[in-house]
Amino acid sequence: MNEHSPPVTGASEAQALTWLSLQQERAPVGHWDELRGKATPLKAPSSSAEDQAISAAWQRFIDPLDKASKAREVDLNSRMTNLQRQVRDNGITYNVYAAADQPQRPWSLDLFPLMLDHRDWQQIEAGVMQRMQLLERIMADAYGPQQLVLQGQLPAALVQGHPAYLPAMHGVAPVGGRYLSLAAFDLARGPDGLWWLLSQRTQAPSGLGYLLENRQIVSRQFPQAFEALPVQRLAETYRTLIDGIKARSPAGSSAHIALLTPGPYNETYFEHAYLARYLGLSLVQGNDLTVRDEKLYLKTLQGLKPVHGLLKRVDDDWIDPLELRAESTLGVPGLLQAVRSGNVLVANTPGSGFLESNALLGFMPALSRALLGQELQLPAIPSWWCGEAAALQDVLPRIQSCVIKPTYPYNTDRHSFEPVLGHSLSRQEQNEWAGRILRDPDAHTLQSWLPLSHQPTWQTQPNGSSCIQSRPVVLRVFAVTDAQGGWQVLPGGLARLGTREGIASMQRGGSSADVWVQSPAAKALKPTSTGGQSQSQSQSSTSVSPHSPSPNTSSIPAASDATAQRQRLVTSRAAENLFWMGRYTERTENTLRLVRLSLEILSGENQNQPCLLNFITRMATRHGLVRAGVPAAGQAHRVFERSMISGLWDQELATSVGFNLRSVRLAAASVRERLSPEHWRLLEQAESRFFKPSEDPMGPKKSTAGLDTVTVQRLLADTSQMLAALTGAQTDRMSRDDGWRLLSIGRHIERLAFLSDAMAEAVRLDLIAEQAGFDAVLDLFDSTISFHAQHQQSRTPQALMELLVTDPDNPRSLGWVAHTLRGRLRRMGTLADGATLALAEGVPQLIGMPPESLWPYPSPNPSSDSSTPLPLLATLTHCQNAAREVSDHLCGLFFTHSGEARYSVSA
16 A cells, blocks of 8 residues: 555655654554554554655645744644634534533634545545445335345344334335435545445434534635645535435425424534525424425425425434324424425435444345345445354454444444444453343444544644644545435545544544545546546536535525525524523623622712612622622622622622523524624623633633622623623624514614613602712713713703603613614514514604703702603603513413414414
8 A cells, every 4th residue: 555655755754753753652552543544553653754754744734834943833733722712713512411501612623634546536436336336226125115124135223123124114205205315434544545434324314513613614724735735625525425315305496494403502503504594404303393294394484385305413313203202392283294295305204223233243245245236345344243153153252352332322222332343341340341231232332343534633732732644534524415416525524533542522522633535637637527427527627615606516505596595594593592681681781780780889988878879789689690698789888799790690699790691592593503703702792701701801700709899890891891792793794584573672672671771760769869879870871971972961851851752863871772673663563463563553652852851950859759740751651561561462372372462383
């Protein structure tokens, strides 16, 4: 296999030696070394050119990085820092048993790509396409005539006896003529330099979104190398996948396709949201869908909308609680019947899980000869199913050289366990495993242990130094079905890196790498015309990288589809989360401003003014910013202040700033596909900054306990600035559909209620009569600058009413808020039989009212027992009642469906 690493001489040799000086360790003896393009020999490496040579691909990769050893280390550290920053900025996460109170774990990505030359890729591509064809034939037989079992070519225990086999789908022809639309294959390179199949995924294979992000980030770190190699692009295969699903679905090219996700607590939810946004699919959860008359529908604000295709990321067991797991809340009752009726294409067709069995690999060579009349081009790791007596007798004595794997992985109905390396077990442990296998042989499969190839990675040591280290690598590649029913292999994949000892799953801290598949030199230099091209040639010359502006290869629907799909559907679940996202954002801003005002009063020259202290006490108590029993601000300044500060981060206090800020992020997580990466990054940064404050953003993090008042005030100011940016993202960076209108309505309901309550409290306490109180009200309304610009020193109640109640241009005036709220409700008048139009009429019209009609001359004393109450108080009460009524009616109309609206999408 020396052709993988032709010797280099002269300047190239010096370049390679400079590069290798950064290498702390090379691939273990007997393992293929991806950097050198050959297996590591038994003898110790020498200083000869042959031993120090690196592969041609790696040589071309490092050529643009022509620096001295120390300078190169600094350069690579800088690139790694940029890479990690990009991962954080893009919000790429992979969570393990994600919980609402745990931070999301950033995706782990290495700096160096796994590079495959064209000869390697030819073996992989041909082998994967052949295996895709074979899996399709096995599925057709298993859910059709079942001749493979009847003729003894497959054991019944691995088909009908597999927990993932669905008898309910037997005899059902696949919608669109194909059972499989997508499959993933895990491969490893052996010491011989050839690629071997380790496993296959057909139920809900993951990785398509992560590998796109890997490509985008890593290619930006090495743009010259990416162009010089050159690397095949990815985007066309994604278009092929969606076009294939649409073409084979009942509605053809105008089909509505959705991506079914378990929800935001799934460890790969980032990928689900990313793919839905990238591919232009509706991201849905099980309760977003319903089956009516054997057809699948999406619950939207506009009513039930048909769904013709479903790209699922939920395992088959959980997709239909009526026929499968009754306890499932992830699926859709009646979905299997809709599939059986041919009304919806599910990718992949439910029931493909038995193909993932490790035991099946041992039967594939014979099945290929029987079904395809061909020998397998991509060999699989030798596998023995212990349910066969002959195989058990043959392999059990060699358990120390095998990997013990479950026959029925990822299934709770049969015995499942994590793979175990035989050579890592003691003699006693080997005997114990042999006993387990003999007691339940069907549940165990043994596979030969394959020394995995090792990929160079860039590692930073605890002492701050950096170096190249070697890590085992497994490659996941994807095959998709096109519109004609053929198959394409994505020219790249997801490389998973392990520890020095072996592959660690992503759940256990493994890492990933981009995969660069080189194009043939001729195609890179001179793209040929499309006439007479093979499928793979056309793909290489026309496909583009993700996020490319080229209209020919993007995932944008064709013009004929765009008109039909121009109205963005808003699911009931998304609408509810957007509504509460808006409400929690405004609540956070309101409570932040109230706390900041209170702390300024308690620490400033007005800290002994009884009226102000009474105002902040009543407002803080009413809005839950201090716990019951805390002395009033006028009785114990510092006790009240410390109580208010300690409650900022109280997660049990549903009205705290921290609770509301975290609630914004949780609501946003459920609609992440609707948010830009910048929007999501603002959310995460605001929450992280608030819960882990530091005086220096680049300095060490501090605990929130024991922070002094000045530090807290600075933290609140920083958080307010980030929320202002977040408000801008919600206002200017989101499409004005019904979902956005509900978000805006949620904000204006909260603003109307809070500001009218604050004004009413200030009026009752006669706060406006004092200059300090007058200024406090302006501050709480965030209108100090506007007042000084318009009224200068005219500190009359009427001037205040004009700016804070009736002004049509001040977004913090009650009139502006009420007017905007009415407008949003009217724009939604096409929904719920026009129910929002009546709601709009109930919101008070304040713009145009003379300020004197609210606060007449001469000004009465609001706190006196006058027989003529101030008209303003009645108006403020009307505002508060209107905010509550709009909130209650909207929840009944669109979220709980407790009203009488005939359009209800849940029944």
